[in-house]
Amino acid sequence: MIEIRGLCKQFGAFQALNSIDLVIPKGTVFGFVGPNGAGKSTTMSILATLLAPTSGTAKVGGCDVTRHPKQVRKLIGYMPDFFGVYDQFKATEYLHFYGASYGIPKAERARLIPQLLELVNLTDKKDAYVDTLSRGMKQRLCLARCLVHDPELLILDEPASGLDPRARIEMREILKELKSMGKTIVISSHILPELAEMVDEIGVIEHGRMVAKGNVQEIQSRMRVKRILQIRLAGREEEAEQYLGGRPFVNRILRDGRGVHVHFDGHDEEQSELLHGLIEQGFRIISFSEAQTNLEDVFLEITKGDGEGE
Numbered sequence: 001m002i003e004i005r006g007l008c009k010q011f012g013a014f015q016a017l018n019s020i021d022l023v024i025p026k027g028t029v030f031g032f033v034g035p036n037g038a039g040k041s042t043t044m045s046i047l048a049t050l051l052a053p054t055s056g057t058a059k060v061g062g063c064d065v066t067r068h069p070k071q072v073r074k075l076i077g078y079m080p081d082f083f084g085v086y087d088q089f090k091a092t093e094y095l096h097f098y099g100a101s102y103g104i105p106k107a108e109r110a111r112l113i114p115q116l117l118e119l120v121n122l123t124d125k126k127d128a129y130v131d132t133l134s135r136g137m138k139q140r141l142c143l144a145r146c147l148v149h150d151p152e153l154l155i156l157d158e159p160a161s162g163l164d165p166r167a168r169i170e171m172r173e174i175l176k177e178l179k180s181m182g183k184t185i186v187i188s189s190h191i192l193p194e195l196a197e198m199v200d201e202i203g204v205i206e207h208g209r210m211v212a213k214g215n216v217q218e219i220q221s222r223m224r225v226k227r228i229l230q231i232r233l234a235g236r237e238e239e240a241e242q243y244l245g246g247r248p249f250v251n252r253i254l255r256d257g258r259g260v261h262v263h264f265d266g267h268d269e270e271q272s273e274l275l276h277g278l279i280e281q282g283f284r285i286i287s288f289s290e291a292q293t294n295l296e297d298v299f300l301e302i303t304k305g306d307g308e309g310e
């Protein structure tokens with residue numbers, strides 16, 4: 001659905017994007033993460049045909065964004081990180097306005113708009129003026145606007161920013177539904193653990209470079225992220241604590257009624273070695289599990305500035 005090759009964008013002397021390569025297959029939900037100013041919005045604006053690249057190419061559905069912007073616009077629904085909603089419109093009128101801009105006939109709009117309002121949970125606000133809607137509702141209305149022409153690809157720049165936890169959950173549920181409808185979604189966010197739950201793949205961008213990409217588990221296992229291993233033993237816990245304390249990549253050990261908790265910063269292979277060692281020493285293990293590291297940890301690890309994750 002998206003094919004980006006060697007994409008560069010310069011603003012004067014400033015290099016905002018530095019040779020980005022990215023392929024996103026149809027039906028994927030792709031999370032674009034990175035610190036402020038990394039280049040997420042710039043990449044998304046280029047994909048949305050609103051900004052011309054300095055060099056390199058970006059294609060959407062096989063159409064080059066620079067050479068065939070009109071075709072690209074038919075394929076995409078773009079939600080910028082700031083939303084311009086026309087306050088004097090009612091929610092329904094607002095969607096009619098955008099539908100008409102896409103050339104959708106009135107009768108078809110009249111059929112489609114109630115469905116869109118339903119999808120974004122705004123049916124009961126259909127006659128409300130846009131300026132009376134909460135921020136979360138405005139975001140959802142904006143999302144409905146992106147869907148009026150039934151695009152294959154949604155490019156959503158921080159759709160959950162500024163929303164309270166409940167509104168974020170609502171947004172996430174809608175995105176899940178869109179995924180189940182087969183849409184390809186590119187979504188940027190700072191709310192990383194939330195992204196982890198819904199994306200198939202992530203790309204981490206920093207200083208205009210893609211420093212890591214892949215599925216969330218792959219990236220987590222490649223990175224030397226601090227893990228917490230939870231080990232339950234049938235007896236000899238004190239002894240196990242001593243043994244583990246002398247093993248490589250073990251930083252800290254805590255013991256409570258639920259077992260032994262090991263702060264570990266090795267890779268998968270070293271983790272499996274640790275388990276193997278315990279078994280060899282004759283410890284009887286009830287369970288050996290890894291507490292879920294969240295995407296926030298991965299992100300901090302990757303973007304600490306040394307480009308180690310490349």
Ligand SMILES: Nc1ncnc2c1ncn2[C@@H]1O[C@H](COP(=O)(O)OP(=O)(O)OP(=O)(O)O)[C@@H](O)[C@H]1O
Pocket residue numbers: 011014016034035036037038039040041042043081
């Ligand atoms: N029109 C512009 N003129 C000059 N510099 C720009 C312009 N647009 C973006 N930049 C710069 O390019 C860099 C990337 O900006 P971009 O908005 O893509 O970052 P971002 O990853 O989306 O960050 P945020 O999460 O803060 O929105 C920033 O340093 C920004 O100041």
